[in-house]
Amino acid sequence: MPLSPQVLRELERIVGAAGLVVSREGLLTYECDMHTFYKGAPEAVVLPESAQQVAEIVRLCRRDRVPIVPRGSGTGLIGGAMAPEGGVMVSMTRMNRIVEIDFANRCATVQPGLINLWLSQATREGGYFFAPDPSSQMVSSIGGNASTNAGGPHCLKYGITVNHILGLEVVTGAGELLRLGGKAHERPGYDLTGVMVGAEGTLGLVTGVVVRLTHLPESVKTILASFSTIEDASETVSAIIRAGIIPAALEMLDEVVIRAIEEGIHAGYPKGAGAVLLIELDGPAAEIDAQAAPIEAICREHLALEIRVARSEEERALLWKGRKEAAGVFGRLTPNWLLQDAVVPRSKLPEIMRELQAIGARHRVVIANVFHAGDGNLHPLICYDDRVPGELERAKHANEDLLHACLRLGGSVTGEHGVGLDKCESLPLQFAEADLNFMARLRRTFDPDSIMNPGKLLPSHPACGEGFRPAARPLPSGTWI
């Protein structure tokens, strides 16, 4: 339903003409996030400059029952920041300042549109960084990270975004502007900050974030180990965890991905290896030296072809560049792909990798892998070509089989990307009706009129699962997983 001229006038009054996008071309930019299958442009995009403006926008939309879709940098992978029902999109890109860096309390207060990496850059000289490091960190926003509870390679050691959020300023779906949590690490009452993080904009909009800053490690060691098979690499991961060592990051890339990275980025990964593990240790120098030895021994026991330690910061950066920009080279592999984010218990990694290969063979699709092995968080990339009849269907079947296999092993539907529009249909695989009902009722307490990001996160909404149509063109390069 198109927005009434009166609503548009009121929106303009709130954010000014420069903060309102209504032209057809202008809105096209906002029709999808990085999950380009799901398209749905809003009727208007507003770019507020303050929390008060956000609150006014929500109150206006609530009055007229207009859907609101929050958006940070639009790097999400789940169709979360697109507007299946039209309405108003609230883009936080103009609220991108660091409000305060408070080293004495080891925290920072930022606006939601602030780019993740900027904060670590701004605090590095003081000896600190912001630990959550989604691969998109050079472009994704901290408000978006908080709303999706983003992960990243180093959350194996440091925890995911929620472990680093001390407080939020939010506008609920009811239009209340609230400060939850803050610099004090605990306060009486229900943990509404914890509930808001990862709520994907379905409870309200994040307008400010107080984050914890983490001391930079004294020393870092990055090890690359290559293996002839993915089974050997998987067994190595399980053995490292079993030995009681939790590295800062423990990432796996398979042969298909290694080849694409080497063609695109030249990160120095060994071509021809069946799998590569990128293992990073950080902390006190004596500790990481003592941990590196058993890790290298475990790699050798599992028939590593090569074990290489980055000798300089440049070498280390290059190894990480290959990993962090891996998804950007997928265009070299395949015209189209489906991406999963399921998790398995870490002891089940070898088992799920065998299953994954069987599923690929059964449905005759290539499944490429680059993922957070230490957490058991898979990112299988199911390749297909939508110009070839039947390939999309085969890919979808492989996708389903794989998800079911992960859940059968006791896993979870999504480890870090979130649910969005993409995965809400899958929630009943993980949760019983009573569990989903609890969540739906929780949602209503924040958003009584169901205006916040409708159709996302929970399966009850009719829009869920609809709108799935292949993109007209291949996915853009510069996607991060």
Add this chain to the structure above:
Amino acid sequence: MAVSTPALHDALAELVGREHLLRDPAGLARYAVDGLVPGVVARPGSGEEVGRLLALCAAERLAVVPRGAGTAQALGNPPRRLDLVLELGRLAGVHEYVPEDMVATVGAGLTLAGLGAHLAPHRQRLALDPPGGGPRSVGGVLATNASGPLRFRYGTGRDLLLGVRFVQADGTLTWGGAKVVKSVTGYDVPKLLVGSLGTLGIIVEATLRLHPMPPATRSWQVGLPSPAAAAAFLAALVDSPLQPDRAVLLDAVGLRRAGLTADPIALLLSIASVAEAVEQQGRALEALARVHRGQAAAVAETAWSALGVAVEAPVLLRLASEPRRLLDWAEAGWAAAGRLGVEIAVLAQPGHGVVEMAVWGSPDLRHLGQDLVRPLRAAVEAEGGSLVVQRAPVELKRSCEVWGSINPEVLSIMKRIKSEFDPDDVLSPGRFVGGL
């Protein structure tokens, strides 16, 4: 009660078995909550039994207070009503534990000591150590969000609870979260339950993130000459590459009560890692202490288990503020002690801005509310902090709100959540913030 007591007891007995109901007055007195004696205590043997009990209680509008080991029953406002205490000690099983996953799913009634004994052969642990916590139940520790020195590295129950099975007020058995270490599927329901004091649901099972037991651990008591020296040492410590896994600050009274070496003020620290790193960091720690005119002396592991005694006072306050203000608030406590003629032991969580004050020897408790709790709370709340009366005789609780003031708009959402999930006020009525 809506039904006659014998009929109700028969119905309860049918659900849990007569041997798991406690009805004799002398026994029931031991389960009193802030002086309110329940009509009956039930000891369910499974989450399903908890569900059936709560469904019955909801139908009869009975007020229920859950109880784990019973060590933290003092926390909260006096309940508005109390009919039944639900004792969860029988839910003490380890339901799933694959050491390679470093995840365990356990019954809420399992004690921390029991869980520890189960994990130790696999050299793993749950990194939660509230003072005196061995006998405490997993469910109780989560519901009260209790934490201890290990918070310094591993956080609290909020960071360690991956999945939770709980029973809603109407008896519906519900699950939230996941059984893997990383999941963002749906809302983070476990976070909502942690610290909710049994007012939204009763935790019956918890899936917990575990950590490897470090290969080597050493502990130190760093004695410091003054609060100013302690503040400077603390600031330098958190800003250094040193990575203690446990840290707690104790004042002279706290040290004496815990039976530790006398110092004007001291930090108890431990470093846990591979042996080489423990040694190297230990040397760095001793050097850093000297810079701040402190003395780092090695202490035995038993020093940590003595902490519970230091806070075993009739009155216990918990103050949370900006981390950098830790010593300032401790000083405010000492000043008040001198003024009021009471003894206060300070036990604080460095890096987290949490100061616990254990108070002994006040003859007039209302006096304490007026002269200690209220002014201290007003000052810390003005800075965005809080002061919770963790434990106190009921007269003191009534003379000064237990939880302090909550922003009215934030409280209104909490009220909406409570009335959505417990509209008839079955679960711990009145015990939580704002009388929830």
